[in-house]
Amino acid sequence: MARESTCRFAILGMLCREPMNGYGLRSAIERSVGHFWQESYGNLYPTLDRMAEERLVELDPEEPSQGGRVRKVYRVTTAGRAALAEWLRRPTLPHVERNELLLKLFFGAQVGSEDSLAHVERSRAEAEGLLATLRLIDEDVRQSRRNDPELAYQHLSIRAGLLGLEAHLRWCDEAHEALQRLTGSTKKRGSR
Amino acid sequence: MARESTCRFAILGMLCREPMNGYGLRSAIERSVGHFWQESYGNLYPTLDRMAEERLVELDPEEPSQGGRVRKVYRVTTAGRAALAEWLRRPTLPHVERNELLLKLFFGAQVGSEDSLAHVERSRAEAEGLLATLRLIDEDVRQSRRNDPELAYQHLSIRAGLLGLEAHLRWCDEAHEALQRLTGSTKKRGSR
DNA sequence: GCCTGATATATCAGCCTGATATATCTGGCC
DNA sequence: GGCCAGATATATCAGGCTGATATATCAGGC
Numbered sequence: 001m002a003r004e005s006t007c008r009f010a011i012l013g014m015l016c017r018e019p020m021n022g023y024g025l026r027s028a029i030e031r032s033v034g035h036f037w038q039e040s041y042g043n044l045y046p047t048l049d050r051m052a053e054e055r056l057v058e059l060d061p062e063e064p065s066q067g068g069r070v071r072k073v074y075r076v077t078t079a080g081r082a083a084l085a086e087w088l089r090r091p092t093l094p095h096v097e098r099n100e101l102l103l104k105l106f107f108g109a110q111v112g113s114e115d116s117l118a119h120v121e122r123s124r125a126e127a128e129g130l131l132a133t134l135r136l137i138d139e140d141v142r143q144s145r146r147n148d149p150e151l152a153y154q155h156l157s158i159r160a161g162l163l164g165l166e167a168h169l170r171w172c173d174e175a176h177e178a179l180q181r182l183t184g185s186t187k188k189r190g191s192r
Numbered sequence: 193m194a195r196e197s198t199c200r201f202a203i204l205g206m207l208c209r210e211p212m213n214g215y216g217l218r219s220a221i222e223r224s225v226g227h228f229w230q231e232s233y234g235n236l237y238p239t240l241d242r243m244a245e246e247r248l249v250e251l252d253p254e255e256p257s258q259g260g261r262v263r264k265v266y267r268v269t270t271a272g273r274a275a276l277a278e279w280l281r282r283p284t285l286p287h288v289e290r291n292e293l294l295l296k297l298f299f300g301a302q303v304g305s306e307d308s309l310a311h312v313e314r315s316r317a318e319a320e321g322l323l324a325t326l327r328l329i330d331e332d333v334r335q336s337r338r339n340d341p342e343l344a345y346q347h348l349s350i351r352a353g354l355l356g357l358e359a360h361l362r363w364c365d366e367a368h369e370a371l372q373r374l375t376g377s378t379k380k381r382g383s384r
Numbered sequence: 385g386c387c388t389g390a391t392a393t394a395t396c397a398g399c400c401t402g403a404t405a406t407a408t409c410t411g412g413c414c
Numbered sequence: 415g416g417c418c419a420g421a422t423a424t425a426t427c428a429g430g431c432t433g434a435t436a437t438a439t440c441a442g443g444c
Contacts, residue, residue, distance in 0.1 A: 111280045
């Protein structure tokens with residue numbers, strides 16, 4: 001059996017907050033959980049179709065497609081809520097994330113420390129950017145749902161992101177230093 | 193255009209160290225970069241076939257399939273080395289990793305703090321296990337390639353893993369505390 | 385009336401995972 | 415010698431998912 005589509009549950013979780021169309025789902029996911037979860041249209045639209053067949057979601061009759069514009073607003077059904085609750089209680093399967101940066105550094109000796117240094121510098125800059133984005137998301141979540149008891153739950157993921165990024169920045173500095181030391185000693189021995 | 197198969201380059205990097213068969217590649221990847229990169233047989237074997245067609249790797253004539261046993265040992269070609277070097281220099285595309293644990297916690301209010309607490313506790317235990325595995329990998333890399341200049345490069349990924357896991361453990365403790373405070377206040381208000 | 389950028393849905397090639405199937409080899413045990 | 419368990423070895427497939435591409439509508443500025 002192949003692994004179960006997690007996209008289903010991201011959709012159900014978002015639709016539990018308010019009915020939305022595919023495009024809106026993408027934006028809502030990007031805005032609220034974008035720092036650790038993303039969905040592409042190529043995944044969302046077929047998944048929504050399947051979920052409608054399975055009666056986990058249904059088209060909102062309040063929002064008919066007006067004029068020439070096709071607009072399919074979905075809302076979650078009782079079965080959908082039950083499926084989400086079941087998934088939320090189920091333990092996650094452990095999964096090793098693929099880290100392309102680390103793979104390039106692992107084989108870095110093949111091309112030399114200058115290229116590895118460049119990778120680390122780019123990664124550091126990217127992490128600084130993500131940190132800024134995360135603070136925006138934090139702001140957004142706090143503002144839009146100020147008195148919501150869900151806020152504490154949502155804040156957990158933001159803290160995870162902040163702690164993770166801080167650790168990554170520290171690693172970047174450490175790695176940068178190590179690679180520079182390596183460049184120095186290689187140069188002393190006459191190699192480029 | 194779909195994204196490029198990164199599996200190719202994991203294979204090339206490993207084969208640059210020594211010729212191997214598909215099964216050996218899986219073990220070598222698991223042992224050396226397993227904490228941030230994994231490959232399944234279902235990906236490795238077809239990719240090796242394609243790479244042989246593209247002349248990035250070739251069957252090692254030194255290792256004929258002996259007896260009834262099929263054994264295909266691959267080695268990297270000059271074109272393969274060039275392709276690896278080109279990839280190693282190319283910047284990585286930024287990519288948001290999917291974090292199922294955070295997604296479950298984000299929607300955690302739907303089922304209550306007990307289930308979220310259980311997720312955090314399981315994740316903490318898993319992280320402790322990974323930390324132990326990482327120390328074994330560290331040991332393995334240090335021992336098997338003691339005088340190798342590649343060691344410094346390989347150590348970078350281990351440090352990344354250690355710093356990341358430490359940050360994750362700290363987050364687990366923080367999240368656990370926050371969720372317990374939440375359970376307490378919910379109980380005071382009479383709800384389970 | 386035109387253009388730009390946001391809104392909106394749909395589809396596809398190709399990568400990748402986890403599962404399944406199949407067969408051989410090695411070493412321990414009786 | 416014969417048997418078994420576990421490691422070695424290759425192959426295939428359904429189904430999830432990404433990134434690209436195509437297409438069309440709507441809102442606002444000029």
